Amino acid sequence: xxxxxxxxxxxxxxxxxxxxxxxxxxxxxxxxxxxxxxxxxxxxxxxxxxxxxxxxxxxxxxxxxxxxxxxxxxxxxxxxxxxxxxxxxxxxxxxxxxxxxxxxxxxxxxxxxxxxxxxxxxxxxxxxxxxxxxxxxxxxxxxxxxxxxxxxxxxxxxxxxxxxxxxxxxxxxxxxxxxxxxxxxxxxxxxxxxxxxxxxxxxxxxxxxxxxxxxxxxxxxxxxxxxxxxxxxxxxxxxxxxxxxxxxxxxxxxxxxxxxxxxxxxxxxxxxxxxxxxxxxxxxxxxxxxxxxxxxxxxxxxxxxxxxxxxxxxxxxxxxxxxxxxxxxxxxxxxxxxxxxxxxxxxxxxxxxxxxxxxxxxxxxxxxxxxxxxxxxxxxxxxxxxxxxxxxxxxxxxxxxxxxxxxxxxxxxxxxxxxxxxxxxxxxxxxxx
Amino acid sequence: xxxxxxxxxxxxxxxxxxxxxxxxxxxxxxxxxxxxxxxxxxxxxxxxxxxxxxxxxxxxxxxxxxxxxxxxxxxxxxxxxxxxxxxxxxxxxxxxxxxxxxxxxxxxxxxxxxxxxxxxxxxxxxxxxxxxxxxxxxxxxxxxxxxxxxxxxxxxxxxxxxxxxxxxxxxxxxxxxxxxxxxxxxxxxxxxxxxxxxxxxxxxxxxxxxxxxxxxxxxxxxxxxxxxxxxxxxxxxxxxxxxxxxxxxxxxxxxxxxxxxxxxxxxxxxxxxxxxxxxxxxxxxxxxxxxxxxxxxxxxxxxxxxxxxxxxxxxxxxxxxxxxxxxxxxxxxxxxxxxxxxxxxxxxxxxxxxxxxxxxxxxxxxxxxxxxxxxxxxxxxxxxxxxxxxxxxxxxxxxxxxxxxxxxxxxx
Numbered sequence: 001x002x003x004x005x006x007x008x009x010x011x012x013x014x015x016x017x018x019x020x021x022x023x024x025x026x027x028x029x030x031x032x033x034x035x036x037x038x039x040x041x042x043x044x045x046x047x048x049x050x051x052x053x054x055x056x057x058x059x060x061x062x063x064x065x066x067x068x069x070x071x072x073x074x075x076x077x078x079x080x081x082x083x084x085x086x087x088x089x090x091x092x093x094x095x096x097x098x099x100x101x102x103x104x105x106x107x108x109x110x111x112x113x114x115x116x117x118x119x120x121x122x123x124x125x126x127x128x129x130x131x132x133x134x135x136x137x138x139x140x141x142x143x144x145x146x147x148x149x150x151x152x153x154x155x156x157x158x159x160x161x162x163x164x165x166x167x168x169x170x171x172x173x174x175x176x177x178x179x180x181x182x183x184x185x186x187x188x189x190x191x192x193x194x195x196x197x198x199x200x201x202x203x204x205x206x207x208x209x210x211x212x213x214x215x216x217x218x219x220x221x222x223x224x225x226x227x228x229x230x231x232x233x234x235x236x237x238x239x240x241x242x243x244x245x246x247x248x249x250x251x252x253x254x255x256x257x258x259x260x261x262x263x264x265x266x267x268x269x270x271x272x273x274x275x276x277x278x279x280x281x282x283x284x285x286x287x288x289x290x291x292x293x294x295x296x297x298x299x300x301x302x303x304x305x306x307x308x309x310x311x312x313x314x315x316x317x318x319x320x321x322x323x324x325x326x327x328x329x330x331x332x333x334x335x336x337x338x339x340x341x342x343x344x345x346x347x348x349x350x351x352x353x354x355x356x357x358x359x360x361x362x363x364x365x366x367x368x369x370x371x372x373x374x375x376x377x378x379x380x381x382x383x384x385x386x387x388x389x390x391x392x393x394x395x396x397x398x399x400x401x402x403x404x405x406x407x408x409x410x411x412x413x414x415x416x417x418x419x420x421x422x423x424x425x426x427x428x429x430x431x432x433x
Numbered sequence: 434x435x436x437x438x439x440x441x442x443x444x445x446x447x448x449x450x451x452x453x454x455x456x457x458x459x460x461x462x463x464x465x466x467x468x469x470x471x472x473x474x475x476x477x478x479x480x481x482x483x484x485x486x487x488x489x490x491x492x493x494x495x496x497x498x499x500x501x502x503x504x505x506x507x508x509x510x511x512x513x514x515x516x517x518x519x520x521x522x523x524x525x526x527x528x529x530x531x532x533x534x535x536x537x538x539x540x541x542x543x544x545x546x547x548x549x550x551x552x553x554x555x556x557x558x559x560x561x562x563x564x565x566x567x568x569x570x571x572x573x574x575x576x577x578x579x580x581x582x583x584x585x586x587x588x589x590x591x592x593x594x595x596x597x598x599x600x601x602x603x604x605x606x607x608x609x610x611x612x613x614x615x616x617x618x619x620x621x622x623x624x625x626x627x628x629x630x631x632x633x634x635x636x637x638x639x640x641x642x643x644x645x646x647x648x649x650x651x652x653x654x655x656x657x658x659x660x661x662x663x664x665x666x667x668x669x670x671x672x673x674x675x676x677x678x679x680x681x682x683x684x685x686x687x688x689x690x691x692x693x694x695x696x697x698x699x700x701x702x703x704x705x706x707x708x709x710x711x712x713x714x715x716x717x718x719x720x721x722x723x724x725x726x727x728x729x730x731x732x733x734x735x736x737x738x739x740x741x742x743x744x745x746x747x748x749x750x751x752x753x754x755x756x757x758x759x760x761x762x763x764x765x766x767x768x769x770x771x772x773x774x775x776x777x778x779x780x781x782x783x784x785x786x787x788x789x790x791x792x793x794x795x796x797x798x799x800x801x802x803x804x805x806x807x808x809x810x811x812x813x814x815x816x817x818x819x820x821x822x823x824x825x826x827x828x829x830x831x832x833x834x835x836x837x838x839x840x841x842x843x844x845x
Contacts, residue, residue, distance in 0.1 A: 010642060016527075016529040019526045048786060086704070086714070091705045093703070094703040146742065293508075302555055303555075306557075307554070308558050364502070367505055368504065368506055372524075375458070375788060
C-alpha cells in the first residue's frame, strides 16, 4: 500500500490508462424456411418477457405514373382488413399494450410489432390479418390523402426537408430513391391499384420475418401457426426489379427562401454501397470528415466558427445505389463561408495525411461505437439486417473491424482522392446564398 | 425492476450504481439539479448555454470530447426547464476515463473566452434552427408566457430571446457554475458492467476530493391561480392553422399527476385514442391532433394541440376539442379503456428496461425526486388510478378559466 501522501496526490492532468477494444461478438440468428417461401430469423434472449417481430417486404418496381403505391400501401396497412376496421385494429393492439408500426423504406417496407410475450397470442392474429388481408377502404384512403397533403405543406416549409428532397431527386432521378412526393401525386392513388400492389408485395415469398427478444419455442410456434401453411402466395410473383438510377447532369440547385434566417446545405454524390470492398474503409474516412462529434466538419464549422448548431456527413447504402452527403443548417449570412470551409476540409483530406493521433482516436471511437450499438437483442437483429439484405455474411463485420483497426493514413488519402471529386459534387442550398 | 446500490460521499455527492453484467458497456450519468427555471428573468437561456460550455474544457483537461472518443466513448447532454443531464457511454473497461472527465469539470471549468464566444454563436444558430426558422417553431415562445405569468416556466429552455444569449458574460458563467455545479447539487449514476465496489472506489478517488460547495436552495415564485380564460391569436408564414389549448395541472410529484398522464394517453396515445378516432377519423375535423403533459416538476401544463383541416373554422375545431374534454368530466372512463392505457404504461416500462442509458437516467431523476426506488413503483401508481379519480382530475383541470388558448393562423 502506498503511503497516504502518495494516495492523496491525484493526477488530474493525465488520462487514466485505457484498453483498446479487442473482441466484438455478434449474436447470429437461427434460420427457418417455411414452405410458402417466407423466411424466419430469430434472436432469442430471454432477459425480458417481450418480443419485437418485424415483417420485411421488398418494395415493388417503381411506377413513375403512380409513384406513391409503395409508401401508401405500407402506411395504410393499419387501416382495415376484410374482418377488422381501422379502429378495431387499433383497439386490439393498444388494449394489449403493444406497439404496431409500419415503416416505409427505400428498399423494403416493414411492419413491426412490439409486444409483451404474455400478450402475443392476442396481438399476433391482428398482425396476420393486416399482413394477409388488408382492404384499403375508400373512406380511409380519402382521409389518408387529405391528411398527408396537409402534412406535406408543413414539411415543404422546412429547409432541410426541401434540401434532402432536391438532393435525392438530383442523384437518383425518377426512381423510388429519388421520389419526393408532391401534392398532385396523392391524386393518383386508386383503391384497385393499392389492392393489387398489396397482393403482389405482401405475400410469403417476398417476406422475411425477424423476431428478437424472448423467442422461445412457443413464440416460434405461434409465428409459424399464423404465417406458415395458412398464409398462401398470390398468383403473380412480386416484381422487385427497379428502374436504373438516373443522376441528373445538373449539379447545382439553389432554392431561394426570402427572409430565411438559416440556409440548409446538402452536398455530396452517388457512391459505393455496403457490398463494395472499399465500404468499410470509406466509413473511417467519413467518420474523420463528419461522422462524429469530434469530426473535422464539427470542429471547424461548429466548434471553431460557430456557423451552425450541427453538421455531419454520412453514407447511405441502398440496394441499388448509395450516396455520400454532407448536411447542415447554417446562418444565412455565413452560408457561403460555410460551403467554402466544407470544401476546404475535403481538399485537406485529399492532399494531406491524417495524423496518427487523429486516426487512432477515430479507430477507438468507431470500435467503441460499434460495441455500444449492441445494446440489446434488438441491436443484434439490426446488425443482421444490414448484411442480410445486402447479400453479405458476418465476415462483413470482421472486414469492418479489420479496416477500422488497420487502415493507414495513406489508404485514407487514396480513398479521399478516389471518391471526393469536387467537380462531381451535387450542391443544394435552400434559403439564401 | 431496476436494481441499484446507493452511497453518498462526504462532500454530499449522491452516487447510485446499477450493475448490469449482460453488457460490455458502462454509462456514467450526472444529473445537475438546475434547469431553465433557476434562471434570472433577464438572463434566460443561460442553463442551456452553460451546458454547451461544459464541453469547452475543464481546469485540468483542455479538451473534453477528445480523450473520451479516444477510449471508444460517446457523450451528450440535455437541459430542460427542470434539470441538466450529462451522460457518457463507453466500454466498461474504460469507465475510469468517464470519472476522470466528469469529476474534473465538476471541480472547475477552464472558463475559456473563446469557448464562450463560439458557443454563444452555436446556441444562437440552435435558436434559429429550432425556434425561428421552422414552421410553428416559435409556438413555445408564445404559449409559455400565456400560461405562466410568474413562474419561470414562462420561458423556454432556449431562452426568451436571442439577445439574452448574446449578452451572456464570463462573470455570469462563473457565478452560475459556483451556484449550481457542485457535489451537493448533483446525482451520479453508474450503470453497466461494473461492480458497486469498483464504482465506489472510483467515485471516492475522483469525486471525493471536490469541495462540497454550497447547497442551492430553490425558492421560485409560485404561479398564481388562473381566474379567467386566456386567449391569444398570432399569425405567421405557416401553411395551416394550428390550435393550442393549455391547462395548468399538478406537478410531477403532486396528487393528480398520474391521473392527468393517463388522460393524455386516453385522449391521444395510439390510433385507438379518443381524439384521433373522433376528430381525425369520424368527424374529419383535424389532420392531426395530440394531447400531452410536459412532465414538469413544478405545477405543469397539459396541452391539446391540433391542426384543423383547411375547411374547418377555428371555432368548430375548438368546440370539438372541448366536447371531448367535457366528456371526460361527465362520464366515467369505461373499464376496458382504462385497462388499455394502463397496459400501455406497463409495456412502456418493460421496454424502457432494454436500454442501459434509459435506466440510468430514470434512476437519477427519481433519486432527485427523493428515492430512486420510486422508479420501480411507477407501474403500480398508474394501476392504482380508477375511473372516478380520472373524472375528478378532469373536472379540476379542464375548465375554461384554467385554459390558455393560442390560435396560430396561416397567413395566406
